Amino acid sequence: MSGTARQGAGEAARSTEESTAAMTQTRPRPQPADPAPTALDAAPSGRNAPARRAPRPGPRAGRRPLGGAAGVLFEPPGARGRRQRRLGSVAAAALIAAFAAVVMLQLGRHGQLDWARWQPLTQASIQRFLFSALGDTLLAGVVSIAIGLPLGAVMGLLRLSRRRLVSVPAGAVVELLRSLPLLFVVYFFLLGLPSLGLRMPPFWQLVIPIVLHGVGNFAEIFRAGVLALPRGQSEAGYAIGLRHGQVMRLIVLPQAVRALLPTIIGQAVRALKDTTLGYVVSYPELMHQGNVLGSFLENDFLQVYFEVAVIFIALNWLLSKLAEWVETRTGRTPRPVRPRPNTAPQIGVPKTN
Amino acid sequence: MNVVADHFGEILTGFGRTVLLTLVSFAAALVLGGLLGLCRVAPLGVLRSLAACYVHTVRNLPLLLVVVVTVFVLPQLGLTLSLNTSVTVGLAAYIASYVCEILRSGMETVPAGQVEAARAVGLTTFQCLRLVVLPQALRSMVQPLGNMFIATALGTAVGSVAGVNELSGVIRQLNVQYVEPLALFASATVLYVALTLAGGLITGRLERRLRIHR
Amino acid sequence: MTLRRPTVLAAAIACAAALAASLTACGSSELPDKPGGGAKSGGDLLSRAPVGQDLPSTPTLERIRKNGHLTAATSDTDPGFSEKNPLNGKYQGFEADLTAMLAKYLLGKPEVKHVSINADTREALLQNGTADAVVSTYKITPERMRKVAFGGPYMNLGQAVLVRKGMKGIDKAADLDGRKVITTAGPSVESLKKVAPHATPVIFQTISQCLQALRDGRGDAFINNQAVIVARAQKDTALEVLPFTFGSASYGIGLPKDDPKFREIVDGFLRTVEEQGLWKQSWKDNVSPLTKQPVPEPPKPGGAGGDPSAATPPASTPTASTGS
Incomplete structure (x- = not known):
């Protein structure tokens, strides 16, 4: 039962400053204050086992329960403490269950759980309708990411350029892209550009604003990732005679990308969610088609929204699974190189979608 | 620009509603997100997974969906709140999932030694949280929380599809009536940017004030 | 941020399974036919619909012919008038019929590409050429006439x-x-x-x-x-x-402002379908079942024109011709 909190936590955005602070504390890794392995804190899979930890000193490698103060806030319980916690867990679980029961009861009383209301969703034609909308959402999302990611990487590197003539304008563009509300960029593409004589189909009216917005965020992610990499890496590159571009391409970027994967996936989730702005430009994405279906079914629209919600959650969950799979494929647990908290997308600005 | 001048009062009223909605939603999100954040680091596995489930569910949903579902599902649960309140609840519930993660990662940036030192001088867990961990965590949280404030401000725009007549709702109604999209949307953009800029400035000042010089 | 715990995994698998089950357990019983479902009338109506003869060449018409279809901005969610049926993906309703007949009138075949609209963007879709026509309970107002032209009116509602x-x-x-x-x-x-x-x-x-x-x-x-x-x-x-x-107000087909000849073609089309009784047929199939009222007399097209001052009279008469 305790896996999520422990493992999800390992990816917390952590500023490099703090990592360095942690580095200076030369305490043995299995910290004395670490909770003793109890039923609650059973050691997870072998990947996180102490034996696999990186031998070099430095920030803790791999995933661990909760970093920093959060992990040691509560003392490891004694025998009585364990009993109390078990009691507390049972009580909390009972409360949650009671709450869920009340919710279901109320929904039932209002007839929301009647089979007649859910039955339309079992029809193949209706599912086909929703899933073709899902296809449109995916298409817009994937294309946005496929264009935005490399462009963002380029912009991030330009901003890191040692020539001020390049880095300053690149920085200005990135900051501008990040600060414009996406909804209004979409409206600008719909209403503003045509008056300047530029026409494009709804797909691009939706995708280009998402790309522009994504470029700003991806650029910041890359920049932060590159900056967070230990200086020794690039210095070693220069020492063996590589040029700046080669150092970036061969040494810095591969490491940064691997470490940044979770944040990149977070940004991808956002791009997918941003496609719900498609209703503005008449793009038939999932949320819009959910509205159409809800309207057609007259009184069963809550059921339709439920399915749309499930699809979104499943989709984004699959995305994070994909990230993990890629991580294991690259054969190494991610290094604790993280962007600074204020640029990490999982805590960044979600748009008005 | 005529439309904007003629209906400036209406637009300002809508803007006022946007500001109010932003402030209340953000405050509510801080409270709810704070509670969730505490659950996230609680010693009880049940609470930790509850908070984790909440975060992963809500954060993977589009805001529009969260708000519409809040507006229409709460009455089905026997809770009929006003539309303003419902939209506030939806927005706050959405933002809270982000606030929870900010709080958690903020606490993780505080070195574990701090807690051990606090415990060594005899502070209880909650004293330690209140006097040692949270004040330090707050520093690294100001910037992302500022981002969240901006997100809340922009997020209020979904209120217009759920019957709340805030800034973007007013603008769209005026546009339907007078067909002056560019002038109207430009004025709205100016007001939104003013709001987010104000948020950014406050964040910056807070950050400077909280900064410790080592 | 990833989810890695078994319970959540199980929940997700359960959800996926439920979804898959719902996909396979399909077709047990079809939805009841909605009243005003234009599906039954559509085919018959369309086969009787006229094809425009000797239409003058205009920029919009040329574009429609080049595309091979009429791009019409319509509503997805307006029962009786223009509603997308998720069961077959077709549009049904009075305005959907009109749109299909207009396409046949212009092209000889009822090829329509629907662009769904929201109220903010109708003028924009016409002005930027995304849509050739807006057929979506589009009220004729002087403000709009500065931006777009109106064919019709084709109904008072x-x-x-x-x-x-x-x-x-x-x-x-x-x-x-x-x-x-x-x-x-x-x-x-x-x-x-x-x-x-x-x-x-x-x-x-x-x-x-x-x-x-x-x-x-x-x-x-x-x-x-x-x-x-x-x-x-x-x-x-x-x-x-x-x-x-x-x-009660007059509703017209929104058209590009800079193409007066195309507006005349659309007016001619409306006149023809009204004369041939197709207008009344479609109204009877789609709207009357909803309102439970007899089919009204269609309005005379051409009144709307492109002149802003002409738009006000119908809107200012408060008692409706369609009123009970």
Whole structure:
């Protein structure tokens, strides 16, 4: 039962400053204050086992329960403490269950759980309708990411350029892209550009604003990732005679990308969610088609929204699974190189979608 | 620009509603997100997974969906709140999932030694949280929380599809009536940017004030 | 941030399984046919629809012919007029019929590409050439005539009021003043502002949402066109239609402003379908089943024209030709 909190936590955005602070504390890794392995804190899979930890000193490698103060806030319980916690867990679980029961009861009383209301969703034609909308959402999302990611990487590197003539304008563009509300960029593409004589189909009216917005965020992610990499890496590159571009391409970027994967996936989730702005430009994405279906079914629209919600959650969950799979494929647990908290997308600005 | 001048009062009223909605939603999100954040680091596995489930569910949903579902599902649960309140609840519930993660990662940036030192001088867990961990965590949280404030401000725009007549709702109604999209949307953009800029400035000042010089 | 715990995994698998089950356990019983489903009339109507002869060449017509289809901005969610049927992906309703017949008139075949609209963007879609025509309860107003041209009018339609049973104090449209009135963005709001300037419009995206909001007590009344109001009132005994209509107005086909010859072609098309009885046939199939009223006389097209001053008279007559 305790896996999520422990493992999800390992990816917390952590500023490099703090990592360095942690580095200076030369305490043995299995910290004395670490909770003793109890039923609650059973050691997870072998990947996180102490034996696999990186031998070099430095920030803790791999995933661990909760970093920093959060992990040691509560003392490891004694025998009585364990009993109390078990009691507390049972009580909390009972409360949650009671709450869920009340919710279901109320929904039932209002007839929301009647089979007649859910039955339309079992029809193949209706599912086909929703899933073709899902296809449109995916298409817009994937294309946005496929264009935005490399462009963002380029912009991030330009901003890191040692020539001020390049880095300053690149920085200005990135900051501008990040600060414009996406909804209004979409409206600008719909209403503003045509008056300047530029026409494009709804797909691009939706995708280009998402790309522009994504470029700003991806650029910041890359920049932060590159900056967070230990200086020794690039210095070693220069020492063996590589040029700046080669150092970036061969040494810095591969490491940064691997470490940044979770944040990149977070940004991808956002791009997918941003496609719900498609209703503005008449793009038939999932949320819009959910509205159409809800309207057609007259009184069963809550059921339709439920399915749309499930699809979104499943989709984004699959995305994070994909990230993990890629991580294991690259054969190494991610290094604790993280962007600074204020640029990490999982805590960044979600748009008005 | 005529439309904007003629209906400036209406637009300002809508803007006022946007500001109010932003402030209340953000405050509510801080409270709810704070509670969730505490659950996230609680010693009880049940609470930790509850908070984790909440975060992963809500954060993977589009805001529009969260708000519409809040507006229409709460009455089905026997809770009929006003539309303003419902939209506030939806927005706050959405933002809270982000606030929870900010709080958690903020606490993780505080070195574990701090807690051990606090415990060594005899502070209880909650004293330690209140006097040692949270004040330090707050520093690294100001910037992302500022981002969240901006997100809340922009997020209020979904209120217009759920019957709340805030800034973007007013603008769209005026546009339907007078067909002056560019002038109207430009004025709205100016007001939104003013709001987010104000948020950014406050964040910056807070950050400077909280900064410790080592 | 990833989810890695077994319980969540199990939940997700359960969800996926449920979804898959719902996909396979399909077709057990089809949905009941909706009243006003144009599906049954569509084919017959279309086969009788005329093809325009000797149409003059205009920029818009050339573009339509080059594309091989008419790009029409229509609503997805307007029952009786233009509604997308998720079961077959087809559009049905009175305006959907008109659109298909217009395409056949222009191209010889009823090829339509639908672009769904929201009320903000209709002018923009026409101005930027995304759509060739807007057929979507598009009220003819002087403000719009500065931006777009109107073919038609092709119908006059009044607004009706739906309330929860037992609601007192609303005997005429002006009584809506000062009240919260639920509606969708579009013509209903405009009509409301004219008769009750101090009413607070409470706007939702779809009619289903509006009705649920009315039941939840989010407002005192729900206004929309008569067809929608009457049809929905029959399905919910807790709601009742008030015995008056208001804000009857002329609706036209929105067209690009810079192409007056194309507007004449569309007017000619409307005149033809009205003369051949196709207009009445489609109204009878789609709208009458909802309003439970006889088919009205179609309005004379050509009145709308491109001249802004010509638009006001129909909007200012408060009693509807379609009123009960």
